[in-house]
Amino acid sequence: MARVPVVKTAILGAVVLLLAMLVVQPFGWVVFNSFHDDATGAWTLNNYARVVQSADLIEPLVNSLLLATATAVIAVGIGVPLAWLVSRTDMPFRRSIRVLTLTAFVTPSFIGATGWILLAAPNSGWLNVLWRSLAGADGGTPLNIYSMAGAVFVCGIYTVPYSFTMVSSALDEMAVELEDAATTLGCGVLRTMLSITIPLAAPAVIASFILSFIQGLTLFGVPAFLLTPTGIPVVTTKLAEFYQLFPPEIYLAAAYCMPLLLVTGGLFWMRRRYLGRKQYVTISGKTRAGRQIRLGGWRWPALLFALLMPMTAVFLPYAALLLVSLTRAWGQGLSWENLSLYWYWWAIFGNSETHTAIVNSLVYSTLAATLCVALGTLVAYIVERRLMTGASLLGAVATVPIVIPGIVLSVGFFAAYTRAPFNLYGTPLLLIAAFAATFLPIAYSHGGSILKGIGPELERAARSLGAGEARTFLSITIPLMGGGLVSGWFLVFIPIIRELSVAVFLITPKTNVMTTLIYNAKDGGNYEAVCAMSVLLLLITLLLVAIARPLAGLTGARRTSRKTAEAAGVPS
CATH class of the missing domain: 1.10.3720.10 (MetI-like)
Structure with missing residues (x-):
């Protein structure tokens, strides 16, 4: 019996620690660094003075x-x-x-x-x-x-x-x-x-x-x-x-x-x-479809x-x-002689950087979405079931990234984790963590919407029979959430794989993803290669959407789409 609270405490502690590392620490470093001088590292307000007084910095704001x-x-x-x-x-x-x-x-x-x-x-x-x-x-x-x-x-x-x-x-x-x-x-x-x-x-x-x-x-x-x-x-x-x-x-x-x-x-x-x-x-009973307005000649x-x-x-x-x-050289115009699949072959097989970026995009997005959904669902469960004092504070922290622009969050991750003792610059873990933190509000809101539709009666019955919180969650709640977690995973995965602003400050040549590779390649002026990589990224994304839509339909995700969109900033 003594093991049950230990497991619960360990899980709650892990959730608190992850939220602190993914949200609180990066945001805290942004605020902390803003009061320091780049040359000396001393405390200063000069950075803010430059922002307010410099025309070169005011113009971009306007x-x-x-x-x-x-x-x-x-x-x-x-x-x-x-x-x-x-x-x-x-x-x-x-x-x-x-x-x-x-x-x-x-x-x-x-x-x-x-x-x-x-x-x-x-x-x-x-x-x-x-x-x-x-x-x-x-x-x-x-x-x-x-x-x-x-x-x-x-x-x-x-x-x-x-x-x-x-x-x-x-x-x-x-x-x-x-x-x-x-x-x-x-x-x-x-x-x-x-x-x-x-x-x-x-x-x-x-x-x-x-x-x-x-x-x-x-x-x-x-x-x-x-x-x-x-x-x-x-x-x-x-x-x-x-x-x-x-x-x-x-x-x-x-x-x-x-x-x-x-x-x-x-x-x-x-x-x-x-x-x-x-x-x-x-205040009404069941809603019904509205009467269609006939547009007549305005259709x-x-x-x-x-x-x-x-x-x-x-x-x-x-x-x-x-x-x-599909052209070998864009400048030569459209002709049968100029049509070719060369750039697709080059992107998939002929260029090691592109091949690496495709693999990185899929692997990083998969791991980040999994981490994001797992953490978001756990936080939603803790908040909805009030498993600890201050549970609502955890929910508030999980939604903080919604007001932090992705590029700002990436600045925070750069400041927090590219120095000792972490030294994560150039590692996949840095990108995965930044992606997971950015889209955590989506996973948390989606998980909370699903849990609101699941009554706690079966969970109470399991606990009355001696099951602990962890076992109840794994054996009762997760199966009831079912495909909703799958649709939530896709809801997070899709924006991650197409994200640029979060990755742009954190990537290295070894950790390039498709979005940053396209961004960097565009400066080289090779539009044929850029377009081939862009089409491949679009095909991957649209294929995932085609897979996700039936899964979302099986879970009644449409009922929660508006709440998720309003809370997380991404339409479902």
Whole structure:
């Protein structure tokens, strides 16, 4: 009998230790380093003074805020109407629009940026070339993807799935009796939307705006690909510059992370404060599907609007990436003689770096997702079942990474674990731990959502028969969670395998993953190789999504998707 509390104490201690190492220590080192001088290591406020007083450091902050605001406006402005059309109208091909939106979500935005470089580069972009061939040499260059407008466009279209998924989930799960009552009392479609539908969907709209803003604020790949060549700095690319200096200004980088933390933390505080004053609750029995709104003659114009996002985020960039990857030399144009599978053979068999990166991506993502789901599920179980004093504090720590941008967390891991006594720089463990910490809120929220639907009666029965907490958890709770853990694992694995900003400061040539290899290869100008690697990464990701969707459907994951998305910042 004495062994039971020992096992429980050991497990709880391991969970607390892991949370401290994955969340508290990296974040603590960012704060600690921000108050130290890079040259002397002495305590100082000079880093903050430089951030406030230097025009070279203020300009990236202003640019980041402009990019984030425009990204959120585009995401909500397109995603919310699109969600309403798909969920509540008789627009044709609604299911196809959902699938294409999911495809846009799993597409890494920096790969989308690569596709749009091929399409809209000022001189060589295919759309500009086509325009000049139609309008003549005096037609000019209508599109320039290397601009703030180009970055806003790419960030916006690849952030639309956030607002679409969250709002469509809210509309799908919304009890529609109030809408029907308003219609019965003579309200038209527009008045019903403004007085009933929009207020009920407001939490999802607000959450999607905040998450879209944070995406625009913290993205690294798109600004690095589209803004760096033109000399337009943002915070994330400026952080990368600090690490490229010799010697690197690590402590200044830590201080420069603080504005990102203040903005993201402030947004989530405002969201909680705003929604905390309001109640969005419907009291009814079982919900039922809403009556579809007939668009009449507007059905096809609505479809054209709905196709804008898939066309710009999927069809056009995918086609450009595929065509370039199938050419031996992109500059020679499209011809039968120039078509080749050479770059795919090169990527899979002919280049040891690419082969290593593919293996690393799969192995690191698998291990990180497993660690993330295991830890997140344990924390959720401890919190939901209140197994220890202060369990809610563990839950709060597990959700902290949601307000820490990935690039900031990677700065923290670099500071915490690349020095003695850990010396983990250049090791797979550093990347695996950083990936697991970044996406821990997803695993924790998903595990908590599943546990809320599992009554504790069987667990109590097992404990009354002498089973300890560990045995009860393994023999009762885990089987009841079943496929939900599998779908949660995929929910974490997919964003990990396409993550760039977390890995960019932590990789070495031996630990390169596909995203960082593509990022580094792009600077070499070999777009044929970059496109082949990008297509391979997309194929791997889409295949995993195809596998995950049936598993998620078996577990009723759709019921928890909105809660998971709002808490973790990633649509399910």
